[in-house]
Amino acid sequence: MHNTLTRVQNVFGFFTSVAFAAAAAIAISVLLSPQAPTASLELRSVQVVKGRPHYYSTKREEYAHIKFDLDADLTTLFNWNTKQIFLYITASYPSSDPSTIPPSEAVIWDAIIPSNYAPWHQNTYIHPTPKATTKVKKTAKKGKKEIGKAYPAGAQPGIIKLDGQKPKYQITDVSSKIADRSNATLTLHWNIQPWVGALVWTNTKTVGRWQGLQGGEAKFNFPPLKGTEVKKDELKTETGGERNRGSPA
Amino acid sequence: MFGSLAALQPRQLAAQILNFALVLSTAFMLWKGLSVFTNSSSPIVVVLSGSMEPAFQRGDLLFLWNRGIETQVGEVVVYNVRGKDIPIVHRVIRRFGGGSAPLSLLTKGDNNAADDTELYAHDQSYLDRSKDVVGSVVGFVPFVGYVTILLSEYPWLKTAMLIFMAASVVLQRE
Numbered sequence: 001m002h003n004t005l006t007r008v009q010n011v012f013g014f015f016t017s018v019a020f021a022a023a024a025a026i027a028i029s030v031l032l033s034p035q036a037p038t039a040s041l042e043l044r045s046v047q048v049v050k051g052r053p054h055y056y057s058t059k060r061e062e063y064a065h066i067k068f069d070l071d072a073d074l075t076t077l078f079n080w081n082t083k084q085i086f087l088y089i090t091a092s093y094p095s096s097d098p099s100t101i102p103p104s105e106a107v108i109w110d111a112i113i114p115s116n117y118a119p120w121h122q123n124t125y126i127h128p129t130p131k132a133t134t135k136v137k138k139t140a141k142k143g144k145k146e147i148g149k150a151y152p153a154g155a156q157p158g159i160i161k162l163d164g165q166k167p168k169y170q171i172t173d174v175s176s177k178i179a180d181r182s183n184a185t186l187t188l189h190w191n192i193q194p195w196v197g198a199l200v201w202t203n204t205k206t207v208g209r210w211q212g213l214q215g216g217e218a219k220f221n222f223p224p225l226k227g228t229e230v231k232k233d234e235l236k237t238e239t240g241g242e243r244n245r246g247s248p249a
Numbered sequence: 250m251f252g253s254l255a256a257l258q259p260r261q262l263a264a265q266i267l268n269f270a271l272v273l274s275t276a277f278m279l280w281k282g283l284s285v286f287t288n289s290s291s292p293i294v295v296v297l298s299g300s301m302e303p304a305f306q307r308g309d310l311l312f313l314w315n316r317g318i319e320t321q322v323g324e325v326v327v328y329n330v331r332g333k334d335i336p337i338v339h340r341v342i343r344r345f346g347g348g349s350a351p352l353s354l355l356t357k358g359d360n361n362a363a364d365d366t367e368l369y370a371h372d373q374s375y376l377d378r379s380k381d382v383v384g385s386v387v388g389f390v391p392f393v394g395y396v397t398i399l400l401s402e403y404p405w406l407k408t409a410m411l412i413f414m415a416a417s418v419v420l421q422r423e
Contacts, residue, residue: 105343
């Protein structure tokens with residue numbers, strides 16, 4: 001039968017098979033794109049105090065405030081199928097029973113770094129400008145409002161240079177105690193979000209053309225609990241200029 | 250339409266109906282097979298809210314995997330809040346326990362300012378990996394799932410589609 005309906009069906013069927021095949025080819029082809037990410041992550045300071053870590057906290061508990069330096073070159077993670085990278089730093093520390101229970105882990109900072117081809121979104125990271133140029137910026141602000149980028153001026157997506165960065169989240173433990181713990185580690189992780197295909201997380205070992213991450217780890221110990229001598233200013237968190245507008249769900 | 254249906258031989262009509270039943274049962278078995286393979290009650294989900302933007306938008310299709318029980322921080326999990334049957338897609342930002350102890354997770358949507366503590370059940374401050382989590386997101390296809398959002402928002406579309414499918418299968422003569 002060659003009526004209009006069967007022709008429409010055939011065209012639609014052909015369209016979906018071609019679209020599916022193209023999407024599959026794109027998703028698999030990222031393995032051909034070489035990756036060589038490097039990073040240097042260092043602890044700047046860590047403090048543990050007792051209080052309410054959020055406005056919605058129901059109880060007073062110990063929380064840690066971790067500042068860090070990060071200098072990373074992740075530009076090779078951006079290929080033709082990268083929509084964005086979710087970059088995050090975790091603090092992990094041994095559990096109460098290290099022989100049978102794996103370490104506890106918590107995110108202290110994260111950033112969404114879009115590819116240059118991704119549409120603008122209010123929730124992406126805005127890279128801070130180095131302090132030396134702040135004065136210049138103030139005069140420039142009078143004119144056109146500049147849209148912040150997720151990387152330093154003149155660089156490309158994947159370059160991050162942070163100096164004494166405040167955390168985005170203060171972290172607590174399930175036991176409400178986090179002071180005096182040793183053998184803790186700060187680690188840089190990422191999650192590559194594709195246009196279509198598989199989500200990829202940090203690889204530390206080389207797989208084919210993808211080299212593992214060089215660096216991006218720092219060992220530290222949680223200090224003893226501090227009292228009121230710590231100024232509130234020193235315990236502030238800082239977001240990357242994102243404006244989170246999502247409803248709770 | 251019914252004229253052409255009546256013109257069919259009874260044997261032919263029965264064959265067409267069986268054919269339709271075969272299509273439906275194949276789709277059902279594929280879904281259940283995928284469910285067994287991924288160990289997840291719903292291996293493919295459609296994003297319903299914008300709380301994970303810009304990673305996932307409404308209508309994006311997500312493929313889940315539920316065999317890696319040791320969920321890590323940074324993974325995107327789909328979970329059900331206790332007492333409610335709405336699946337939520339959010340990222341894990343804290344984990345405690347695991348191994349011989351039960352694994353507790355704290356989640357947050359990339360697009361939300363606060364973590365999910367307020368979203369959980371009243372007496373719950375962490376998710377239980379083995380009870381609450383449906384699976385972890387491993388694959389992503391944009392926009393394709395928007396059809397199901399349309400279907401759930403306009404129920405008459407569902408009926409119309411079923412009637413159209415049944416009619417086209419039964420009436421097709423090769």
